[in-house]
Amino acid sequence: MEVIDAEYERLTFYFIAEKRIDLRELVRELFRLYKTRIWMASLQGAGGYEQ
Known part of the structure; x- marks a missing residue:
């Protein structure tokens, strides 16, 4: 994965990945660290970024 x-308003991470990945554990860790809502946004797919 590449961020x-x-x-930071709601902490949003934009990322690209070669395949589908399970982000649940990462989101839990980020919530523990930042104490705010975490959004993970893939830039791939319909209308997104393609490298």
Whole structure:
């Protein structure tokens, strides 16, 4: 996975990945660290970023 960008209002991580990955554990860890809602946004797929 390669993180492309992040925002902090609600902490949003934009990423690209070669295959589908389970992000549940990562989201839990990020919530414990930042104490805010975590959004993971893939830039691939319909209308997204393709490398």
